Amino acid sequence: xxxxxxxxxxxxxxxxxxxxxxxxxxxxxxxxxxxxxxxxxxxxxxxxxxxxxxxx
Numbered sequence: 001x002x003x004x005x006x007x008x009x010x011x012x013x014x015x016x017x018x019x020x021x022x023x024x025x026x027x028x029x030x031x032x033x034x035x036x037x038x039x040x041x042x043x044x045x046x047x048x049x050x051x052x053x054x055x056x
Contacts, residue, residue: 012048 030039 012050016050 031037032039
């Protein structure tokens with residue numbers, strides 16, 4: 001059950017399948033448009049999303 005005071009969702013059951021999705025830039029997009037120097041990674045985030053699909 002969601003506790004509104006904590007604003008935290010419960011964890012999903014371990015038996016559900018997990019899919020890792022990595023979104024990355026093409027190599028040509030990893031350089032600064034002004035000075036042409038290499039860009040560096042500034043951060044990372046992850047989330048757990050429950051998705052359901054109807055199977056007919």
